[in-house]
Amino acid sequence: MSEKNYKINTKCVQSGYRPGNGEPRQIPIIQSTTFKYDTSEAMGRLFDLEDAGYFYTRLQNPTNDYVAAKIADMEGGTAGMLTSSGQAANLFAIFNICEAGSHIVASSSIYGGTFNLISVTMAKMGIESTFVSPDASEEELMAAFRPNTRVMFGESIANPALTVLNIEKFAKVAHANGVPLIIDNTFPTPVNLRPIEWGADIVTHSTTKYMDGHGAAVGGAIVDSGNFDWMAHADKYPGLCTPDESYHGIVYAEKFGQGGAFITKCTSQLMRDLGCIQAPQNAFLLNMGLESLHVRMARHVENGQAIAEYLNGHEKVAHVSYPGLPGDPYYEISKKYMPKGGCGVVSFEVKGGRAGAEAFMKELKLAAIETHVADARTCCLNPATSTHRQMTDEQLAEAGIPAGLIRISCGLEDKEDLIADLEQALAAI
Ligand SMILES: *Cc1c(COP(=O)(O)O)cnc(C)c1O
Numbered sequence: 001m002s003e004k005n006y007k008i009n010t011k012c013v014q015s016g017y018r019p020g021n022g023e024p025r026q027i028p029i030i031q032s033t034t035f036k037y038d039t040s041e042a043m044g045r046l047f048d049l050e051d052a053g054y055f056y057t058r059l060q061n062p063t064n065d066y067v068a069a070k071i072a073d074m075e076g077g078t079a080g081m082l083t084s085s086g087q088a089a090n091l092f093a094i095f096n097i098c099e100a101g102s103h104i105v106a107s108s109s110i111y112g113g114t115f116n117l118i119s120v121t122m123a124k125m126g127i128e129s130t131f132v133s134p135d136a137s138e139e140e141l142m143a144a145f146r147p148n149t150r151v152m153f154g155e156s157i158a159n160p161a162l163t164v165l166n167i168e169k170f171a172k173v174a175h176a177n178g179v180p181l182i183i184d185n186t187f188p189t190p191v192n193l194r195p196i197e198w199g200a201d202i203v204t205h206s207t208t209k210y211m212d213g214h215g216a217a218v219g220g221a222i223v224d225s226g227n228f229d230w231m232a233h234a235d236k237y238p239g240l241c242t243p244d245e246s247y248h249g250i251v252y253a254e255k256f257g258q259g260g261a262f263i264t265k266c267t268s269q270l271m272r273d274l275g276c277i278q279a280p281q282n283a284f285l286l287n288m289g290l291e292s293l294h295v296r297m298a299r300h301v302e303n304g305q306a307i308a309e310y311l312n313g314h315e316k317v318a319h320v321s322y323p324g325l326p327g328d329p330y331y332e333i334s335k336k337y338m339p340k341g342g343c344g345v346v347s348f349e350v351k352g353g354r355a356g357a358e359a360f361m362k363e364l365k366l367a368a369i370e371t372h373v374a375d376a377r378t379c380c381l382n383p384a385t386s387t388h389r390q391m392t393d394e395q396l397a398e399a400g401i402p403a404g405l406i407r408i409s410c411g412l413e414d415k416e417d418l419i420a421d422l423e424q425a426l427a428a429i
Contacts, residue, residue, distance in 0.1 A: 080224070092266050108131040382404075
């Protein structure tokens with residue numbers, strides 16, 4: 001049986017590193033910045049991209065490559081790479097095919113850091129953007145495109161809004177405009193959703209979240225599906241389809257084909273020039289997380305579902321958002337894309353606004369107050385008194401973030417203990 005046919009649970013454990021006879025069972029951490037060669041000619045062939053191999057860890061390191069290969073296999077892609085953070089993954093994935101004068105169409109329901117990256121920092125680089133509602137019709141999405149649009153971007157389950165993207169609709173519109181769709185798949189992970197199966201061309205991750213799963217290492221990943229035909233749109237993607245003068249005139253899409261061009265260019269050009277490599281130590285920790293990801297995701301979903309159901313209809317709770325909850329606007333699409341459930345993040349609004357949220361948070365014993373999500377330990381955040389504390393109650397309401405909103409990331413504890421903790425804290429409101 002070929003590795004490609006293994007089930008996702010087996011891929012989490014086995015894909016990527018396959019040791020030979022007498023080699024270490026666990027992934028070796030290649031803690032070395034450089035690699036030694038016998039002749040300058042041998043090394044020159046690496047620099048010319050004539051041979052595959054390692055010469056400097058800023059570009060590539062074997063430990064990272066084992067883990068990137070595992071994530072690529074889990075997503076059903078042809079090639080993958082690791083980055084130092086999720087932010088770097090989205091920057092690299094977008095900037096690999098955009099330049100000054102390009103335009104991005106992005107879902108408005110995305111992680112705040114990515115929204116800033118696209119709307120502020122990329123604007124300074126001369127890259128324009130238009131944000132669209134994730135629930136927009138095909139016609140509305142079409143209207144956002146311009147002749148200089150080079151990429152469409154969205155999140156499978158958005159952080160923190162928990163909207164579930166209609167990937168098929170976004171992919172259809174992107175492809176009708178001759179551009180690829182990038183999906184940030186951080187929240188469901190490939191255990192619960194594989195965007196490439198629904199039409200996405202490139203998938204990104206903040207591996208800092210469930211993939212690492214222990215709050216131990218910041219990291220990111222990019223996977224290419226190999227499905228987008230760059231050469232058919234060569235006028236739009238000169239970086240992939242015309243000679244790269246910084247690499248002796250290599251044409252990535254010709255030399256590395258549809259399945260290899262995107263990641264090879266991203267590594268040999270952007271990693272070379274911008275850095276942002278993941279430390280091999282962190283890649284090792286990430287792989288430890290991946291080995292149990294399928295087991296952990298099931299428990300995160302079980303706890304998220306139990307807590308969403310407990311909170312829904314509670315007398316101190318005004319509203320609950322969780323795609324696994326019948327009646328949630330994303331319930332149907334969530335069931336279709338994620339039959340095993342999505343993730344363990346639930347958001348809810350306590351009654352009593354800012355004061356209610358403060359009284360509740362103060363009483364929590366198990367759930368810690370953190371600006372993090374998606375690790376083994378349950379944590380909570382009230383945006384009004386933390387990440388969004390400079391905003392007035394009126395501004396918060398306008399942004400769709402009521403003052404009493406709380407985001408809880410359900411960890412791996414026993415759900416009865418978590419519910420008991422919430423129960424005693426809700427009693428304080
Ligand atoms: C956290 C997060 C990011 C940013 O990742 P970092 O690893 O913190 O840089 C990007 N996208 C999503 C959906 C996230 O949750």
